[in-house]
Amino acid sequence: MFFNQFLDRKKTKNLFTSTNISINDTRNISECTPINNNKNIQKININNKDTYFEDAARLLIGKEKGSIGILQRNLNIGFNRASHIMDQLEEAGIVDSEEGTAPRRILMSLNEFETYEFISTNGQEQQNNIDVDNTLSDADMLLIYLNIIANFSNDGQQLSKLDHYIIYKCTEADQHNIINQLLTYNSSKTMKLVIYDENALSYGDYSSLSQLFIPIVSDHLKIETTIDLLKNEMTERFHKFAEIQVKDLYSYNSKATNIIPSIIFIISEIYLVKSYFIENIDLIQLLLNSKKAGIYLFMFSQFDIKHFSLGIMQDLFKVCDSRQALHMIYPEKNSMLQINNTSILKSIDNMNGKQFENYCADLLQYNNFSNIEITQASGDHGVDILAEKDSITYAIQCKCYSSNIGNAAIQQIHSGKSLYHKDVAVVLTNQYFTTQARKEANALNVKLWDRDKLYEMIKNIT
Structure with a gap:
């Protein structure tokens, strides 16, 4: 159940008082069926019954109170799924309707609960409901x-x-x-x-x-x-x-x-x-x-x-x-960013491209830049970070290399600045620039922030 439904839910109560019960349009009680222990088992059809339905019911009955938080922690599930299960428990008459922020009352004993058989209808039992993709870490x-x-x-x-x-x-x-x-x-x-x-x-x-x-x-x-x-x-x-x-x-x-x-x-x-x-x-x-x-x-x-x-x-x-x-x-x-010597530069040299971009974005924040945005990896036109300082907008390319930077980066960021409609183009690197790159940057008005500039920015962190 979605959060909006949880917030707007009507307060209803369904108590099981006989074998002739109707819960709602999607559920019904079958005739009592005798089994080996001579108990009358009432079969209840539940639309898309969650696989944790019975476990959740026994859990809350044992605790003698019901809440979504209890289900989340004990069953290790998300809010949406726990809320959906609570709806099913309420409509089955196992828990009372919610009243403010108090835990819900339990309306059945465990013995009463065991006299019902809950059957999922409309397809398979609901495994993941509307939770996030659990296959991803x-x-x-x-x-x-x-x-x-x-x-x-x-x-x-x-x-x-x-x-x-x-x-x-x-x-x-x-x-x-x-x-x-x-x-x-x-x-x-x-x-x-x-x-x-x-x-x-x-x-x-x-x-x-x-x-x-x-x-x-x-x-x-x-x-x-x-x-x-x-x-x-x-x-x-x-x-x-x-x-x-x-x-x-x-x-x-x-x-x-x-x-x-x-x-x-x-x-x-x-x-x-x-x-x-x-x-x-x-x-x-x-x-x-x-x-x-x-x-x-x-x-x-x-x-x-x-x-x-x-x-x-x-x-x-x-x-x-x-x-x-x-x-x-x-x-x-x-404290990781703050330094008194150049040891951090050695750590930066071991970063991959994405780590260096993220580090530079943080570094810009500490150097009074605002509106900092890391662009998408694909289709960025050579621009890795967008930022602003003193009402001037910047398009920045980050280069974490083991050798000096050539003029290709200068050409890329010059074009990227225009495509993003920014005021200043910058290449920021952990290394230095070739002679040809410096000449081209001077001609195209591209700012070059090399290893020395990077070190200055790191020292500005207080």
């Missing part, structure tokens, strides 16, 4: 959908240092840069994202990632329900912490067999929803307690912070611009 999906080379060697280790953030003067490109940095170092096992974006197109590239906790939300009327969902998730986590006598997510994950991922709730433009956030008690309760549960709120805005106020709630956030946010959110990466 997190790293594969990041590379395919976002051109990100993942590095999960320290998966999730920096997440405990996160906070709630208001990040102002943050363009859409800056937002994506921050989020991509998080995705690069944290798999779906350790991190999930909840994204609210009224412009449904700007975050479209993220819609297929396994790091999504729920599908991207774009309807401002559903902000409140999203907050309720996170509050309920927080409460369930605290119950699990109490079971093994720990106080926070990171203590729990150090002891538990199956770890619980951190959740980052991202709002792409706070200005559009600020009326909801001002002194909202539910949100304040979430902000006061959720960090212990590993749930964080990132609120972006393209405007300066001076143009709006969130009242007392603002005290619960760290307030910073996009450049400061990059330093705070992933300090380990920043």
Whole structure:
């Protein structure tokens, strides 16, 4: 079931009181059929019954409460599939309809449940429902959908240092840069994202990632329900912490067999929803307690912070611009960039082309460039990165070579600059340029950023 259906669901209740039962147009109860143990088994036809239906029912009956979060964690499935199973359980009369954020009541005992046989109709039992492609790894999906080379060697280790953030003067490109940095170092096992974006197109590239906790939300009327969902998730986590006598997510994950991922709730433009956030008690309760549960709120805005106020709630956030946010959110990466000698250049020499492009994009961010965009690998016309600084736009070609760069790169970027309608053409490399390349660059007004310039840019990182 899609998230929108979850938010708008009608509250209904179907209780099994006799053998003459009708659930809805797609289901029916057959005549009771005696079997060897002399119990009356009632057969129930369920449209596209999920293969986890029976397991989910027994799980929730055993826990004496029902929630989508319980199904997600214990069955290791996504929100959409868990929500779909919960719908089937509700319509079968196993769980009650939802009431606010409270866990659902269980309407059957295990003995009662075993008197029914649930049969899938309309084709095969639903295996994957509407989940993402489980045949791809997190790293594969990041590379395919976002051109990100993942590095999960320290998966999730920096997440405990996160906070709630208001990040102002943050363009859409800056937002994506921050989020991509998080995705690069944290798999779906350790991190999930909840994204609210009224412009449904700007975050479209993220819609297929396994790091999504729920599908991207774009309807401002559903902000409140999203907050309720996170509050309920927080409460369930605290119950699990109490079971093994720990106080926070990171203590729990150090002891538990199956770890619980951190959740980052991202709002792409706070200005559009600020009326909801001002002194909202539910949100304040979430902000006061959720960090212990590993749930964080990132609120972006393209405007300066001076143009709006969130009242007392603002005290619960760290307030910073996009450049400061990059330093705070992933300090380990920043320390990798910071150097006192040329040893980092030796590491750069060992990068492949894509790694060098990503590194240069980060380096530009730390050198006060904005609107940074890595172009698609195919059809880029020799332009690897687009960027802007001081109202001047740049088309940049990145060359990570073991020898000096010739004039072919100069010709490519000169043409690419015109095709992308940028002001300045640049070739950025870890090496130097041939004499012929320098002459041609001078004639075509192409800027050459060589190994010395690269080193200067690295030293500018604070």
